[in-house]
Structures are given as C-alpha cells and as structure tokens.
Amino acid sequence: MTDAALIWSYLTQGPLLWLTATLIAYWLGDTFFRAMGRQSWANPVLCAVILLACVLGLTGTSYQTYFEGAQFVHFMLGPATVALGMPLYDNLRRVRKAALPLVAALLAGSVTAVVSALAIGKAFGLSEVMLASLAPKSTTAPVAIGIAEGLGGEPTITAVLVLVTGIFGAIIATPLLNALGIRDWRARGFSLGVAAHGIGTARAFQVNETAGAFAGIGMGLNAVLTSIIAPLALRLFG
Amino acid sequence: MIPALAIILVFQLIGEVATRSLGLLLPGPVLGLLLLVLSCTLRPALAEMLRPVVTGILGHLSLFFVPAGVGVVAHLGQFRSDGLAVALALTVSTALAIAAGALVFRAVVRWTGGSEE
Numbered sequence: 001m002t003d004a005a006l007i008w009s010y011l012t013q014g015p016l017l018w019l020t021a022t023l024i025a026y027w028l029g030d031t032f033f034r035a036m037g038r039q040s041w042a043n044p045v046l047c048a049v050i051l052l053a054c055v056l057g058l059t060g061t062s063y064q065t066y067f068e069g070a071q072f073v074h075f076m077l078g079p080a081t082v083a084l085g086m087p088l089y090d091n092l093r094r095v096r097k098a099a100l101p102l103v104a105a106l107l108a109g110s111v112t113a114v115v116s117a118l119a120i121g122k123a124f125g126l127s128e129v130m131l132a133s134l135a136p137k138s139t140t141a142p143v144a145i146g147i148a149e150g151l152g153g154e155p156t157i158t159a160v161l162v163l164v165t166g167i168f169g170a171i172i173a174t175p176l177l178n179a180l181g182i183r184d185w186r187a188r189g190f191s192l193g194v195a196a197h198g199i200g201t202a203r204a205f206q207v208n209e210t211a212g213a214f215a216g217i218g219m220g221l222n223a224v225l226t227s228i229i230a231p232l233a234l235r236l237f238g
Numbered sequence: 239m240i241p242a243l244a245i246i247l248v249f250q251l252i253g254e255v256a257t258r259s260l261g262l263l264l265p266g267p268v269l270g271l272l273l274l275v276l277s278c279t280l281r282p283a284l285a286e287m288l289r290p291v292v293t294g295i296l297g298h299l300s301l302f303f304v305p306a307g308v309g310v311v312a313h314l315g316q317f318r319s320d321g322l323a324v325a326l327a328l329t330v331s332t333a334l335a336i337a338a339g340a341l342v343f344r345a346v347v348r349w350t351g352g353s354e355e
Contacts, residue, residue: 022308026301045300049307056311057267063312070305076295077302081248081267083292085274089285092275099348101346109339118329124323130316134327138335146265156309157316161328163307169332176333184347191339195332198299218339222273227264 020071039207040170040203045163059137062154073177077142081223084140088220094130095217098186105219108198110225111233113183118237131237135155135230137165140197143223147230162197169204185210193218242291245284249273 011017029047034043056066067074086096096103114135121131132153137143139164148158173192181189189211192200197219205212252273253267262269278285310317317324 022304023301043300045304045307047305048301049310051306052304054313056308063309064310065268067305070308073302074305077306078250078267078270079243080241080295080302081265082246082253082270082274083295084292085278086285086288086292086296088271088277089278092279098347098352100350101343101352104346105339106344107334108342112338113335116334117327120327120330121323124320124324124326126320126327128318130310130324134324137328138332139281140299142299143265143268145303145306146267150263150265154309156306158312159303159306160310161324162303165328165332169336172333173336176336177340180337180340182344184344186354187340187343187347190343191336194339195335209263212311221269224264224268227268230265 006057012065015072018066019072020069021052021055022048022070022073025049025055038202038206040167040199043167043199045162046167047159047222049163077145080141081140081146084142084220084223087216091213094213101187101189102217102221104199104238105190106194106221107193109218110222111231113195113222114226114233115230115236118233122237128152130157131156132234134161135234136159136224138169138195138197139226139230140219140223143227144197147227151231151234156234161222163199166196166199168202170201173200173203174207186214190218192221197222211217239291242288245288245289246270247297248275249277 023098025048028051029044032047033042033044056063059204117134117137118131121134126134129152132151133148133153136147136158141159144158144162145155148155169192173196177197185208189204189208192204193215199213201212201219205213248336249270250267253268253270257264257269
C-alpha cells in the first residue's frame with residue numbers, strides 16, 4: 001500500500017498540483033460570479049485568491065512552492081497585455097473622432113489616480129516599496145504588475161490593490177457620476193475605464209454599450225500613460 | 239492558432255528587448271501592445287488573423303492575475319500595519335480620478351462645441 005504522505009510529497013515537487021488548483025479555483029470563482037448575477041463584489045479573481053490562500057494556509061504550503069506551478073498562468077500576463085492592443089485598434093476611429101476630450105480626460109484621470117494615491121500614501125508614511133506598489137493601481141493588472149516590478153514595488157501587493165481598486169470603482173461609479181450630473185455615456189465610461197481598468201470596463205458594459213466601449217479605450221490608453229506617469233510621480237514623492 | 243500566438247509573443251519579445259536596451263520607462267509588453275496596434279493599422283489582414291487567439295486570451299484575462307493575487311498571503315503582515323492608509327489612498331484617489339476624468343471630458347466637449355452621446 002502506498003503512503004498518502006508519499007503521494008503528497010510527489011505532488012508538491014512538480015508544478016502539476018498548483019497549476020491545477022489555480023485553474024479550479026478560478027473556475028469556482030467564475031461560477032460563483034455568474035451565480036451572483038455578475039455583481040462587482042463577487043469578483044471571480046478575489047474569490048479564487050481567497051480560496052487558494054485558504055488551501056495554502058491549511059496545507060502549510062509556501063507561496064514559493066505554489067508559484068512554481070502557478071508561474072505558467074502568471075506568464076500569460078505579458079501576452080495578455082499585448083492582446084489588449086486589439087480592442088484599442090478596433091476603436092481607433094471613435095478615438096480619433098473624440099480625440100481632444102479623450103486626451104484631456106485621460107491626462108486628468110490618469111494623473112489624478114497616480115498623484116492623489118501617492119500624496120495620501122506619503123502623508124500616512126507608507127514605505128517606498130508600498131508607494132511603488134500603489135502607484136499603478138488604476139492600471140489593468142498585467143501592466144500594473146509590470147510597472148510595479150520596474151519601480152521596485154511588490155507585484156503581489158499591486159495585484160491585490162488593482163483588484164480592490166477595480167471593484168471599488170465599479171461600485172461607486174454610477175452614484176458618483178449621477179451626483180456630478182455627467183450624462184454623456186462616453187465621459188461616464190471613459191473615466192471609469194481610466195480609473196478602474198477591466199473591472200470598471202465590465203461594469204460599464206453592463207450599464208451601456210457606448211460607455212463600455214469607451215471604458216475599454218480608457219483602460220488601454222491609461223495602461224500606456226501610467227507606464228510613463230508612475231515613475232515620474234514616484235520620483236516626485238520618493 | 240500557433241502562428242497567431244507566435245506573432246503575439248514576437249511583439250512582446252521586441253517590446254522587452256527594445257525597452258531594456260533603450261532604457262525606456264515603458265514595460266516591454268506595453269510597447270508590444272503599441273506594436274500590435276501599429277501593425278494592424280498598416281496591415282488590417284493581420285488583425286483578422288490574430289483575432290481568434292486574442293479573443294481567447296482576453297476572455298480569460300482575470301485568470302492570469304490569480305497567482306500574483308495569491309501572493310498577498312506572503313504580505314499579510316504589511317497589510318495589517320498599513321491597511322488603513324492604503325485603503326484611504328486607494329478609495330479617495332479612485333473616486334477623484336473618476337470625477338476628474340468625467341468632468342474634464344464634459345468640459346472639453348462643451349468647449350470644442352461637440353455634442354453629447
């Protein structure tokens with residue numbers, strides 16, 4: 001008879017176990033998200049992360065061991081960032097038509113997101129590593145993680161901050177924009193995409209098709225702009 | 239599928255090599271993103287060839303940041319001490335950014351005499 005501990009030690013040596021666990025956790029999270037009617041708070045990534053964190057804690061597995069299996073999924077962040085160019089390409093004509101307001105709103109939203117976060121963080125005495133992890137929080141996750149890595153931040157902290165930013169933005173956008181009296185769907189969607197990336201974009205698509213398309217444009221353009229703004233702003237506050 | 243995937247990886251590869259060798263601030267994949275937009279503009283046929291794979295990748299975008307998200311386990315202590323400051327910075331700046339973007343968009347549309355949609 002084979003010892004269960006032997007099988008376990010075999011499984012923890014290769015990437016198979018934690019790669020499988022990552023996919024299953026995401027699958028469960030996505031199922032839960034659909035079952036909850038795609039509400040922002042039921043974010044599938046957040047569910048998967050909590051689930052996996054519990055499993056790692058219960059089995060006493062280190063993050064390093066986990067990451068040996070999960071790195072194959074993590075690697076896809078790079079190609080996924082490149083792929084984000086496609087929605088931008090598809091909407092180039094609409095971007096050109098509203099070029100001036102788009103550029104102005106992009107600069108305003110992007111600079112506000114980075115600078116105000118750093119200013120508040122600095123005022124509360126956050127460490128430089130924490131500030132560098134916080135700076136790209138409004139950018140879509142794969143890009144934010146790349147920016148944080150380049151700035152000396154902690155990519156894992158950035159990943160969580162990006163998630164929470166997206167969920168928070170998606171929840172407050174409608175009441176906030178109503179209070180401000182913004183009725184233009186392009187303005188509503190675009191500002192949400194810039195401030196709350198893909199999760200905000202998904203929320204915008206739920207509300208209005210035009211808002212969704214412009215949120216996608218905002219997310220794509222902000223990914224490029226934050227890569228430039230974040231290092232400059234961090235130098236200002238560093 | 240394989241040619242499309244290879245082309246996407248080549249864009250990323252060029253991006254990584256170029257940003258590193260030129261010391262650019264952009265992450266390599268972001269330069270790859272710009273290369274993809276530029277290439278598709280120059281050759282629209284390329285966009286149609288890449289589209290199925292791109293749709294597949296973007297459909298599961300959220301999956302790819304699960305591993306990094308799980309890393310929070312390793313940093314729970316840091317969140318316990320910095321939690322309040324981080325939460326405040328994050329919520330206030332996100333609300334401000336949404337408001338700033340939308341208000342500026344509307345102001346410029348009005349200023350340039352465009353119509354709302």
